[in-house]
Amino acid sequence: MEWFTITIDGREVSVPKGTTVLEACRMNNIPVPTLCHDPELTPSGACRLCVVQIEGMRNLPPSCVTQVAQGMKIETQNPKVRAARKTILELLVANHPLDCMTCEKMGNCSLAEYAYEYGVKGDVFAGEKRDLPVDNANPFIIRDPNKCILCGKCIKACTEIQGKSRLDFSFRGFNTQVGPAYNIPLNESDCDFCGSCVSVCPVGALTEKQMAGKGRPWEVTKVQTTCPFCGVGCNFDLNVKDGQVIGVTSNPQAPVNGKALCVKGRFGMDMIYSSRRVTTPLIRKDGVLVPAEWDEALDLVASKFREIKDAYGPNALAALSSAHCTNEENYLMQKFMRAVIGTNNVDHCART
Amino acid sequence: MAGLATSFGSGAMTNSINEIPNAEVMFVIGSNTTEAHPVIGTKMRQALAKGAKLIVVDPRCIDLAEQADVWLRLRPGTDIALVNGIMHIILAKGWEDRGFIAERTEGFEKLKETLQKYTPEYTSQITGVPAEQLEEAARIYATAERAQIFYTLGITEHSCGTDNVLSLANLSMLTGHIGKESTGVNPLRGQNNVQGACDMGALPNVYPGYQQVSNPEVRAKFEAAWGVPLDPNPGFMIPDMFDAAVNKQLRALYIMGEDPVMTDADANHVRKGLKALDFLVVQEIFLSETALLADVVLPGASFAEKTGTVTNTERRFQMVNQAIKPLGNAKPDGEIICELANRMGYPFPYASSAEVMEEIAQLTPQFAGISHERLGTQGLQWPVPTADHPGTKFLHKGKFNRGKGLFVPCENQLPHEQPDKEYPLLLNTGRKLSHYNVFTQSSEGLIKNSPEELAELNPIDAKQIGISDGDVVKVASRRGELNTKVKVTERVPAGMLFMTLHYAGSPTNVLTNGAYDKVTKTYEYKVCGVKVSKL
Ligand code: SF4
Ligand code: SF4
Ligand code: SF4
Ligand code: FES
Numbered sequence: 001m002e003w004f005t006i007t008i009d010g011r012e013v014s015v016p017k018g019t020t021v022l023e024a025c026r027m028n029n030i031p032v033p034t035l036c037h038d039p040e041l042t043p044s045g046a047c048r049l050c051v052v053q054i055e056g057m058r059n060l061p062p063s064c065v066t067q068v069a070q071g072m073k074i075e076t077q078n079p080k081v082r083a084a085r086k087t088i089l090e091l092l093v094a095n096h097p098l099d100c101m102t103c104e105k106m107g108n109c110s111l112a113e114y115a116y117e118y119g120v121k122g123d124v125f126a127g128e129k130r131d132l133p134v135d136n137a138n139p140f141i142i143r144d145p146n147k148c149i150l151c152g153k154c155i156k157a158c159t160e161i162q163g164k165s166r167l168d169f170s171f172r173g174f175n176t177q178v179g180p181a182y183n184i185p186l187n188e189s190d191c192d193f194c195g196s197c198v199s200v201c202p203v204g205a206l207t208e209k210q211m212a213g214k215g216r217p218w219e220v221t222k223v224q225t226t227c228p229f230c231g232v233g234c235n236f237d238l239n240v241k242d243g244q245v246i247g248v249t250s251n252p253q254a255p256v257n258g259k260a261l262c263v264k265g266r267f268g269m270d271m272i273y274s275s276r277r278v279t280t281p282l283i284r285k286d287g288v289l290v291p292a293e294w295d296e297a298l299d300l301v302a303s304k305f306r307e308i309k310d311a312y313g314p315n316a317l318a319a320l321s322s323a324h325c326t327n328e329e330n331y332l333m334q335k336f337m338r339a340v341i342g343t344n345n346v347d348h349c350a351r352t
Numbered sequence: 353m354a355g356l357a358t359s360f361g362s363g364a365m366t367n368s369i370n371e372i373p374n375a376e377v378m379f380v381i382g383s384n385t386t387e388a389h390p391v392i393g394t395k396m397r398q399a400l401a402k403g404a405k406l407i408v409v410d411p412r413c414i415d416l417a418e419q420a421d422v423w424l425r426l427r428p429g430t431d432i433a434l435v436n437g438i439m440h441i442i443l444a445k446g447w448e449d450r451g452f453i454a455e456r457t458e459g460f461e462k463l464k465e466t467l468q469k470y471t472p473e474y475t476s477q478i479t480g481v482p483a484e485q486l487e488e489a490a491r492i493y494a495t496a497e498r499a500q501i502f503y504t505l506g507i508t509e510h511s512c513g514t515d516n517v518l519s520l521a522n523l524s525m526l527t528g529h530i531g532k533e534s535t536g537v538n539p540l541r542g543q544n545n546v547q548g549a550c551d552m553g554a555l556p557n558v559y560p561g562y563q564q565v566s567n568p569e570v571r572a573k574f575e576a577a578w579g580v581p582l583d584p585n586p587g588f589m590i591p592d593m594f595d596a597a598v599n600k601q602l603r604a605l606y607i608m609g610e611d612p613v614m615t616d617a618d619a620n621h622v623r624k625g626l627k628a629l630d631f632l633v634v635q636e637i638f639l640s641e642t643a644l645l646a647d648v649v650l651p652g653a654s655f656a657e658k659t660g661t662v663t664n665t666e667r668r669f670q671m672v673n674q675a676i677k678p679l680g681n682a683k684p685d686g687e688i689i690c691e692l693a694n695r696m697g698y699p700f701p702y703a704s705s706a707e708v709m710e711e712i713a714q715l716t717p718q719f720a721g722i723s724h725e726r727l728g729t730q731g732l733q734w735p736v737p738t739a740d741h742p743g744t745k746f747l748h749k750g751k752f753n754r755g756k757g758l759f760v761p762c763e764n765q766l767p768h769e770q771p772d773k774e775y776p777l778l779l780n781t782g783r784k785l786s787h788y789n790v791f792t793q794s795s796e797g798l799i800k801n802s803p804e805e806l807a808e809l810n811p812i813d814a815k816q817i818g819i820s821d822g823d824v825v826k827v828a829s830r831r832g833e834l835n836t837k838v839k840v841t842e843r844v845p846a847g848m849l850f851m852t853l854h855y856a857g858s859p860t861n862v863l864t865n866g867a868y869d870k871v872t873k874t875y876e877y878k879v880c881g882v883k884v885s886k887l
Contacts, residue, residue, distance in 0.1 A: 140797060159401075163394055163396075210797060221675075223674075224671075225673045226544070226655075226664075228672075229544055230543065230544060231540060231542055231544060231547065231664055232369065232390070232392050233544065233662065233664025233731075235670065240676060243676055243677060253729055255670070255729075255730045256369050256664065257391050260391050262390030267797050268798050272676075274796075276638040277680075277682075278636065278638065278639045278649055278682075279651050279679045279681055280651060280682075282651075283648050289649060294681065297648055297650060298688075298692060301606075301633050302695035304604065305606075305631075308631060314583070315583075316602060316603040316604065317602075317606070318587065318588055318593050319606040319607070320593075320605070320608065320612065321554035321608055321610075322554075322610050323542070323543035323546040323548075323609075324545065324609040325685050326545065326548070326660030326672055327548040327660060327661045327663060327669070327709070327712065328660045328661065328709060329685045329686045329689065329705075331552045331553070331711070332693075332700065333685075334554050334559070334560070335700075336693055338559075338574075338578070339579075339580050339698060340696050342580070342583060343583060344556050344586055345587035345602075347554065347555060347556050347587070347589050348555075349610045349612055
């Protein structure tokens, strides 16, 4: 591989040929703000917030679509660069609703983060605010077009990750919106509710409905785990607040799926708290199942198993293990049947 | 499982999920991938966007069929004839990989003999697929550099499921499409840990890692490790269990995390078996239809409430990490089993699931290098024979697990139950995107999105019976009947009714057939005769 030596903010670094300036900065822990860039998506250079100064170039190029060249001298934080970024942010904030206190994205919003960093208050341009209807008709995604900054990431996520192309820009100029064709509600479109669009939106324009009002990002602990539903084995983060799972967010490090998930994995976790859960042992007494203590239930099972084994032999007992349980639990179940009971009568429902 | 193990020596998916976006040709048979394995469907669409070619074999117009280069709309249950027909064409055109056949396989001459009669005309007659389409599919698949086959329950849930799989293995070896990146035969596993449950020996004939209980050396190893004598004879498979319960050979059943009343074919027979038992223990997180029949219900913990590993369809062990405490008095299933073992006088002294994994690694060569610590955030794909082995991306590189790949010729076999005068429609079952079996029926959001069964029926049949879109109808088979709403659509061919397995209100398995595959004893969910009538 060919390597280039370049200088970023006075620091000499080497990066492989074909790297973008943005990637070069990130590899070396040099922060550059971005709104329309995502490592899983093709770059578009739409927001221009990632501009930098490169010696010998007249304009400030967006770093996410500029490739490094040998000897390049890059500045990421000089006053000219910062002023340009601030203007972009001023323009975005000018017609962005400022109800951040109640916005779901608060604490995790790229626009708010950068506005804070660049001292943008929304008082430079007197912009007109939009007053568009919020799409709230489906059980999974809230789409608030008033908060959309038209970065186009959701469009790319739907096309490039999900392979669906359900979203696009519609109308023009100030009226430009991003949504399903003809701006119909998501549940009337052919949307799969995979939520890939939600996972990339940098602001509060696309949010998870199930998590609305349930917790702030800084109150939430994220636990990486594997989806319980199908054999693809997607990984994601369970979002936990006060000992409760409040929802699921993508984990970009997930080995199989990256940010992609399907409707079940992203939005099906309320099954943990389903009213159908049994949370106490039950024993049938006089024909009905009644709550019992663990000791009573376990003693009863152990003595019944022993009784049947003594009377009819170990092969009069059998177990169904589970494709929903862990490897360790399946191992323990077959060991229990083979070593403790003494039979090979163990199978599970889904051999295929 | 049994099919691929016979041909290659291992029943698992040969390739990795992230090899899909770079596929050149995808041959998808009996798998509604975008609904049953959505993120794999996503990867397939990424491959299509990069110019991959797609062959879809399915009687229904599934989503992928709309994007296919060739869609072979075969008559249900004629998969073997179709694959044999394709192989016949490949041989006739000289598209086979002679070097691969000579070096890496055995049994080719016999296969060749069997294929002789599957001429395009004969195949077309059986399958209903035009000869030109067969030839087009044969050309695309055989002449590619890299081609992958994908299949799932649509292939295995037939009484000839094992032979269906053997046929696909034959096709891959005939063309040398196996043992390379983005090239192989890929059974997509249904539930999150089907692969793991099999790998761990939750099967009546094998210990963990497919080590045979009937092999004296293997058995001696486990007897030494577990300190007790072990039974050399394989145990009951599922269908046998219910039969044995009815005739009182089986007295007690311990069911963990499954709902056979809802998910097994011929639900009425299953119910009868369960009711005949002296003692039924159900360990479950939900009060399922099966749990309602139990003598004792033990509350298990959901995946969010425990730590352990699961193995996905591409053989990747991954961590399940505990995020919250078990709800109420629930306990992780592993803990419950340990407490029972302790009470029965055989202590299971594990302090954590990590310790159980250590024991698994010690006893199973192909998982010897796996530990919770190593799995971390990225997991490992088995085989992982040593602690510094990086895991295995694709199988059978250079050599099959069994040495040479084995061609096993198969003849087409008709499904056990064909539609007839009395039950004129063919019932086909499958999955819907927003649900997985009955499990997702506990998510309110998913229920709202897809609240009820919508049986699919072709407009021609709908007209003949005199029903229209949205009507509620009665569906009956030889085994039972139910009511369901109908969706009239050309997605299904005339003569077919399609239903899912997701809804307790329309329990499809009261209709399906208890006939099963001769080797794996997988039920024939896919094909049975039904009649639809107005209410
Ligand atoms: S949820 Fe998925 S399918 Fe629907 S618009 Fe978003 S990315 Fe596209
Ligand atoms: S909805 Fe979000 S991701 Fe989509 S264009 Fe607007 S701001 Fe960007
Ligand atoms: S998120 Fe969807 S595709 Fe991924 S494992 Fe879960 S159910 Fe399967
Ligand atoms: S991040 Fe580079 S242009 Fe938007």
